[in-house]
Amino acid sequence: MTDSLTLRRPDDWHLHLRDGAMLEAVLPETARHFARAIIMPNLVPPVVTAAQAAAYRERILKALPEGMDFTPLMTLYLTEETDPEDVTAAYANGIAQAVKLYPAGATTNSASGVRDFDRVRPVLEAMAAIGMPLCVHGEVTDPEIDIFDREAVFIDRVLDPIRRATPGLRVVMEHITTAEGVAYVRANPTGLGATITTHHLVINRNHILVGGIKPHYYCLPVAKRESHRLALREAAMSGDARFFLGTDSAPHVDPLKECACGCAGCFTATNTLSILAEVFEQDVRLDRLEGFTSLHGPAFYGLPPNEARITLTKGALVAYPAKIETGAGPVTVFDPGFPLHWHVS
Ligand code: NCD
Ligand code: ZN
DSSP, rough: OOEEEEEOOOOEEEEEESHHHHHHHHHHHHHTTTTTEEEEEOOOOOOOOOHHHHHHHHHHHHOOOOTOOOOOEEEOOTTTTTTOOOOOHHHHHSOOEEEEEEEETSSSOOOOOOSSSGGEEEEEEEEHHHHEEEEEEOOOOOOOOOOHHHHHHIIIIIIIIHHHHTTTTOEEOOOOSHHHHHHHHHHHHHSSSEEOOEEETOOHHHHTTTTSSGGGGGSSSSSOOOOHHHHHHHHHHHHTTTEEEEEOOOOOOOOSSSTTOOOOOOOOOOTHHHHHHHHHHHHOGGGGIIIIIIIIHHHHHHHOOOHHHHHEOOOOOOOOEEEEEETOOOOEEEOOOSSOOEEOO
C-alpha cells in the first residue's frame, strides 16, 4: 500500500482570489500548496484591460505573505468592447496568459460578459494567430434551457461554432461537469483542453438537494447526476493530458451563501490536495495524480512544470477548519463528506 507520494508542486488552472480583505485571507490557502494559478478576472468591476490585469497582479503579490512562493497567471475578462491589440500586447508582454469568456449572466459577476459572439470575433482571431488560450465558462444563459442541460447545449450552440469559425483558437473548457463535456474534448484532439474541479469529482446533484438544501455545495456549473460525476472521475484519472486541475475555488462569505438567494461557488483551496489524493486513492489511481495536478496544465499552457516537489503522506485524520475567518466575514471550507488522511508537506 502506498503511503507516501512525491509530486511536482501543483498548479491551479482556475482560481478565484477576489480582492481586498478576502484576497488576503484566501491567497495563503492556495499559495501554501500551489506554485501558480490562473486567476479569474470576475471582480466588480471586471479585469478587462492589460493595465487592470497588471494592477490586480500587483495587489495579489502585495497580499502574499513573506516567504511564500506563488505566481499569479492573469486573465482578461472578454467584453464586446475588448480591444484585440490590448489583448495581444498583454500576452506578448507576459501580463496575461489567457482571456476569459463569460456568456453574459452565466454566473457570479458576469454581467459584462458576451451577448453577441460575433462582436468578439476580431479578438478571437487575434488570439488564434498568437496561440493565446481562451478560457470558457461553458453554459448557455437562455432561460428556456434547463440549468442541468446548459453545458451540453453550450457545446453544440456556441462552442463548436466558435471553434469551427476560428481555426487554431486554443480553448480551455473550464470546470466541465458533464459526460458531454468529456466526450467533446476527446473528439477534438487539437487545441482543446478542459479543467475539472475538486468538488465535481466528489459531489453530484443529490449532495445539493437531498435532505435539505446545502448551499455550500451550490456552484456553477451546478453539479449534475452521478453518471456525469463518474465520467469526470474517469477523465481526470485517465492520464489523458487534455484534462487538468482547475479547482474553481470560489470564496463567498457565509451570509451570502446561507440565504434565500445564495450565490454560487465552493471554497476548496484549503483542503483540495488532501481531497484529490483521497479521491485518486479510492479509484486506485494515485499514480495518475501528478499528471492531473502538476503536468498536464503546464503542457497545455506551454509552461515548464514546477521544479519544486511536495510530499503527500498518509496518516492520521487531516484536521482542517470548517471555516476560515476573513476580514470580510467567515468562509466555509468545502466538506467532501468523507475523512481525509493525506497530509501535504
Ligand atoms: C464563481 C464565482 O463565485 O466567482 N462561482 C462558481 O460557482 N464557480 C464563478 C464561476 O466560475 O462560475
Ligand atoms: Zn470559476
